[in-house]
Each structure stands twice: as C-alpha cells, then as structure tokens.
Amino acid sequence: MKRSVLLPVLGAATLGVLALGVQASGAALPVQPTLKGDLDIHDPTLLKVADGYVAMGTGFEGIDGGTLRLKTSKDGVNWTDAGHLGDHQPAWVGKLLGQEPPNLWAPTLFQKGKTTYLYFAASTFGKNTSGIGLMTNPALSAAKPGVGWSDRGLVFASKRGDTFNAIDPYRIDTADGRAWLAFGSFWDGIKMRSLDPQTGLLNKQNATLYSLASRGGGAIEAASIVQHGRFFYLFVSFDRCCAGVSSTYRIMVGRSGAVTGPYTDKSGVPMMKGGGTQLQAGQGRFLGPGGQENYTDGGIQNLVYHYYDQDAGGASMLQTSPLIWGADGWPTLGALPEGTS
Template sequence: MRWGRLLGSLATLGWAIAGPSQPLLKGDLQIHDPTVLKVADGYVAMGTGYEGIDGGTLRLRTSRDGLTWTDAGHLGTTQPAWVGKLLGQEPPNLWAPSLSRHGSTSYLYFAASTFGKNSSGIGLMTNPALKASAPDQGWVDRGLVLSSTPSDNFNAIDPARIDTADGRAWLAFGSWWDGIRLRELDPQSGLLQKQNSKVYALASRGGGAIEAASLMQHGKYYYLFVSFDRCCAGLSSTYRIMVGRASKVTGPYTDRSGHDMMKGGGTELQASQGRYIGPGGQEVYQDGREVRLAYHYYDRDQGGVSQLQTSTLLWDDSGWPRLPALPTGGS
C-alpha cells in the first residue's frame, strides 16, 4: 500500500515537473503563416499561397477537432483584380492571411507583395456564414484596406485584427523596415476608421527582422506577439516567437525586462528546438473560452517542409505567457 502511494506521488510529481505539452497534430499540416478560426462545424485554417500554383491564392486546411487537419484546397483560382493594378504585376502568391470574427461575419485580411519590397497592399474579404465544410464559399472581396510604397518606412503586409472590449477594432501590420504599425478600423466594414487616421508605432528593430504581429488582451494588458530573424529558408530559418505587453492597445510595449519594443525589445517565447526549426508566423485565436496560438515551423524530419502547430498559452503569476513543451517525439 505504501509503495503504491509512493508510485502515485512520484507520478504526480513527474507530471507537475513536466507539465502539459503542445498537442501532437495529425493529417495534412503543410501550411505557412497560419491563421485559425473556430466555426460552428469545426476549424478553418488559411496560409500563404503556393508560388505559381492555383493563382497563388491562399491555402486552406480544415479540422473537426482542431487536432487532425485535412487539405481543403485553396481560396479561388485568381487573385483580386486590384492586386495587379496596385503592384503593376500579379505576384507569385498572396501572403499571411488573418481570420477574425465580428458578430456573425468572418473577416479575412491578407497581403499582396513581392519578396524584399515594400510596394505592398493589405486586402479584405468578408463572409457572412463561414463553414469548415465549405471554407472557399461565400467570400466577398472588399478591396484594398491600406498600402505602402518605396517612399514609406513601413511595409503593408502581415495584417492581424483585434477587437477590443470598448467596441473598437484595430489592425496591426508590418515587416522589416521600421517595424510594426497599428491603424484603427471601422468594426463593421473592416476598413480603416475615417475619423482616426493616426498611425501608431508598436515595435521596431531599427530596420532589422521583425514581422507577423498579433495582438490579444489578457487581464489588464495587451500582448504583442511578433517573429524575429530569418523566415522562409527551410532548415536555415532562424525565426523565433517574441512577446511584449502594454496597458493600452496603442502601446508602448515592453518586454519582461522592461525593454521598449520600439528599441528592439522582446521576450522570447519559442525558438528552434529539435525537429521544430524556425517557429514563427504566429497568430492568436479564440477556441471556446481559451485563447490559443497558431504558428508554423520547418520540420527537420521532413527536410524543412513548413508545418502547422497550435498551442494553449500558459500564464505565470506576473501575467507573462509561455508555451508548453513541444509534443513528445519532437526532439
């Protein structure tokens, strides 16, 4: 009896030390710059399009339980007409989609650009009744939200929307150049708020690698997640997920040590480990009462193919997030 109690105590202690882990996802996980939205009949994920395939349109994955994923094709076969007019050419693919919901409407923001340039634009589509059973159906093109040109010191890509408790909505965006920016949105149309044209600066590395912003509120703080360093290089990628927080959605954001994110600050949340190379391109999403984080990594065991991973966010007593251990067998 005493031995049995001891074994039980050790098992309990071992679990407490190890803690929970991120889920081991299954199925077709090949996606880049993922966004996930929970809908009535499951989950919809979207990612950057494949270059020169299916018009470079956004890729789709669906799941009934958020764990096992299925290839659901792509969103249309042609890019919106405004893309080619804005850029002077149709790019090889569309980038970095972001799904969110306001009321019963689903909002899809996405980026149109070419690698290494800031001649870019962020577009919007809306869907009144998005379903995992038909994720490519019901979308309406709402056109260009905002753009950047070589004369700007920001890059209008990597959009992510947040709806705040005061009924307002905001769009974070930016990549390299002078970092991450924020604009206010009209919550209903999803387009820029005409009464507030101010551009808020949230984070910068002085022209260094920072992108993939995503915002959430937890307790009395807003949290800004970004990716640092090199993306899109397979097993040579050095992407890593960073975070900072602020008392207002417009900032200023600081990391755990108090370092301003406008001066390169950021607390590391996850970096390469084992088979999980270059984690990043992250975005928070609501899963019932829980807020989770979706991101991609380059799978060392598959030669560097980008894969989807999702995770719950854990919070310490100081109100800082952390990610659980990577799935068993991931190192």
C-alpha cells in the same frame, strides 16, 4: 516575413488532447498537441467555427493563382487539405503592384457576429510596395470554407519610400467598441491603424499611424495581439523566415496597458527599441517557429504558428499551443511534443 515560397508537401504530426510535460526547471506544463494529417501551411491563421476548424495560409507560389490555402479539421487535431480560396487574385492586386505576384501572403481571420473578415497581404519579396486586402463571408463553415467570400478591396497600402511595409495584417477589437489593424515587416517595424468595426476598412476619423515595435530595420514581423487581464500582449517573429532548415525565426512577446502601446518586454526593454521576450525558438525537428497568431477555442487562449520540420526536409508545418499564463502575468507556451529534442 510572411511571404515565403510554399510548395505542396505531405503533412505529418497534429493537435490532440493535452497531456502533461516537464520543463527543464521541473515545472509541469501542458504539452503542445501532436497534430496529424495534412499540415503543410505557412503563416497560419485559425478560426473555430460552428462545424469545426478552418485554417488558412500563404498561397503556393505559381500554383492555383497563388491564392490562399485552406485546411479544415473537425476536432482541431486531424487536419485535411481543403484546396485554395478562388482561382485568381483580386483585380486590384495587379494594379497596385504593377504585376500579379506569385502568391498572396499571411491571411488572418476575424469573426464579428456572423460575419468573418479575412485580411491578407499582396506584395513581392524584399519590397514595401504592398497592400492589405479584405474579404468577408456571412456564413463561414468548415464543410465549405472556400464558399461565400466577397472581395471588399484594398484596406491599406505602402509604397516605395515609406518607412513601413503593409503586410502581415492582424485585427483586434477592444472592449470599447473600437477595431484595430496591426501590420508590418522589417523597415521601421510593426505599425497599427484604426478600423471601422463594421466595414473592416480604415477608420476615416482616425488617420494616426501608431508605432508598436521595431528593430531599427531588422527582422521583425507577424504581429498579433491578445488581451489578458489589464494588459495587451504583442506577439512577433524575429530573425530569418522562409529558409527551411536554415530558418532562425523565433516567437517573441511584449505587453502594454494600451492596445496602441508602448509595449515592453519582461525585462522592461521597449519593443520600439528592439525589446522582446522569447517564447519559442528552434528545437529538435521544430526549426524556425514563427508566423504566429493567437486564437480562442472554448474560452482558452492559444497560439497557432508554423515551423520547418527537419524530418521532412524543412517543409513548413502547422502547430498550435495553449497560452499558459504565469502568476507574473506573462505567457509561456506548452512543451514541444515528445520526441522533438
């Protein structure tokens, strides 16, 4: 679940120029870049802007008001800590939850024209009294990523008794001019609502709650969607998050001919019935990979995610990978950086 306790730790290892690696099958694939600098982040979102790269993640519990964390990079390889977004949580958060939570969770950045939309989650562990909020920025820059944000309030909420949990937001706009918000964690799984493309708030003309994926109450969360060719691909995380070296998070994918589903995995199993094709699980020091989100850089589709670094005591770290599309239309991730097995 995108709701971990995140304590500040020193980063180690980053994103670089793609080299060639070899899978066990012998097929050459790009290697995931070796990231460097300050990489301590959880539930990352990443956006390429005019003067570099901006990443955001879940807030540190009880530190800096629990507000969202910021990282920046000039080249997408070497990362620097950029502090946190504001000194306090929006006033509506405490009113919705009945108390201010230790931290805000799982941000996602989306850019339309010159406006950047930031969606994030407000909740507490194990409860589905939750809300997804929105902030906007007319001129986001890597030089000053914490400047220029305006609170647009609550987008959507869930409450005790609902069959869904309004956390882990992700926005996708489709070629027909419509906008969509995917979200969800545990309960009945991944859901979707229609958005107004301009305001970024719910579409008042379409109140349908779409169901995309479920494990019947089991661990599934961190949805993000990318279109490739004629299909939409839904990425999710399965299993245990937020437990350091004991985390069993893994990255899964399914696809559909429509953004609202139905999604199936590579074997044809519906994602509403627990289906999902595994892209990456724990290996070497890269334990519990998940909290993933797709992003585009220079026309290339990539995935950003966090993992728990066994060599750093289970600290949560930033990692990226190109999405490599096979002849069968399914994606794979690059091989892990050297020295990880």
